[in-house]
Amino acid sequence: xxxxxxxxxxxxxxxxxxxxxxxxLKIGAVLSASGPASFLGEPEKxxxxxxxxxxxxxGGIGGKKIEVIIYDDESDVNKAVLAAEKLIKKDQVAAIVxxxxxxxxxxxxxxxAEAKIPLLSMSxxxxxxxxxxxxxxxxxxxxxLAVQGILAHAxxxxxxxxxxxxxxxxxxxxxxxxxxxxxxAAGMELVAxxxxxxxxxxMTAQLTKIxxxxxxxxxxxxxNPGPAVVARNRAQLxxxxxLYMSHGVASQKFxxxxxxxxxxxxxxxxxxxxxxxxxxxxYKTLLSGYITDYTSKFGVAPSAFGGYAWDALTLLAEAARIxxxxxxxxxxxxLEKISGFVSATGTFTFSPNDHNGLDASSFAxxxxxxxxxxxxx
Numbered sequence: 001x002x003x004x005x006x007x008x009x010x011x012x013x014x015x016x017x018x019x020x021x022x023x024x025l026k027i028g029a030v031l032s033a034s035g036p037a038s039f040l041g042e043p044e045k046x047x048x049x050x051x052x053x054x055x056x057x058x059g060g061i062g063g064k065k066i067e068v069i070i071y072d073d074e075s076d077v078n079k080a081v082l083a084a085e086k087l088i089k090k091d092q093v094a095a096i097v098x099x100x101x102x103x104x105x106x107x108x109x110x111x112x113a114e115a116k117i118p119l120l121s122m123s124x125x126x127x128x129x130x131x132x133x134x135x136x137x138x139x140x141x142x143x144x145l146a147v148q149g150i151l152a153h154a155x156x157x158x159x160x161x162x163x164x165x166x167x168x169x170x171x172x173x174x175x176x177x178x179x180x181x182x183x184x185a186a187g188m189e190l191v192a193x194x195x196x197x198x199x200x201x202x203m204t205a206q207l208t209k210i211x212x213x214x215x216x217x218x219x220x221x222x223x224n225p226g227p228a229v230v231a232r233n234r235a236q237l238x239x240x241x242x243l244y245m246s247h248g249v250a251s252q253k254f255x256x257x258x259x260x261x262x263x264x265x266x267x268x269x270x271x272x273x274x275x276x277x278x279x280x281x282x283y284k285t286l287l288s289g290y291i292t293d294y295t296s297k298f299g300v301a302p303s304a305f306g307g308y309a310w311d312a313l314t315l316l317a318e319a320a321r322i323x324x325x326x327x328x329x330x331x332x333x334x335l336e337k338i339s340g341f342v343s344a345t346g347t348f349t350f351s352p353n354d355h356n357g358l359d360a361s362s363f364a365x366x367x368x369x370x371x372x373x374x375x376x377x
Contacts, residue, residue, distance in 0.1 A: 028087030035075025043306030080104035103170030125174035163192035163215035167222035228257035251303035270304035307344030
């Protein structure tokens, strides 16, 4: 079982690693556990709490109990900045995981870098790690991989004219840049480029413009609740143009918000949400173990976003094993040497030139059918 392998890893860490700074290894977390992005932060928080208990029950990391200090930024960028400053200056953590939101990560990453504390973001925007900053890493798949997956599917369906509708926050802006680059590169014509605000509640005007532009498919880039509004407005307008979503909505919450309008939508997503449809193997075993334990503890299955938190904490444990130390510098150096490490989101291989470490295999293309995510084969 996956937990046995993880337990063995923790026991090895205990024997190899010296103490650093104190008998407790402090790891900070900035999460959107409440507010509009709580569908991201809540499963991340739950996963960190669950893993902290498991790691400490098996001896901790390097013989130290870990203390995960979690601050809720309430989906607010200013509160994320304050939380990061508190973790760095007051709590003196050895590493930071989070934030949940791309814009919040972009707002605090320089603070972590200046303090020389490794940060493992749980946000997807490519610009978090491109260009590479020595102290900044991230666990979600990058926008580029998601866009490539969508365009490959669309091209196979014969789509030549594409429209996009993106949210005007950090995640949406980053995705929009990649979409505008890769759509023409794929030999498609971008016929409409519409934007909506994070708090907008009606995207009928943008969809009407798209409808008149001759698009053969539409890509919506954002996180809840905006994409659900786009899906509902599309249904209300009677639009039949295929609609793709980004991995930013890869949770059951999106289906709940969009209702019947979610039916038939296609998106790239982490394998975690279709683990029961995967072929048998070690990766499925790891995911199934995580899902079973999370569901038993919290009463609901984890989302792909919880998987990003699993990655962050287990990657830090692996970094400590590699470096033989738990200081911030050692953790940073260890992260950069991780290769072929299978975790919830995929197989991570970091390097000085790659601080995301994932490739296209970390994504599955899924379709929403009957209120569930179904693997496209």
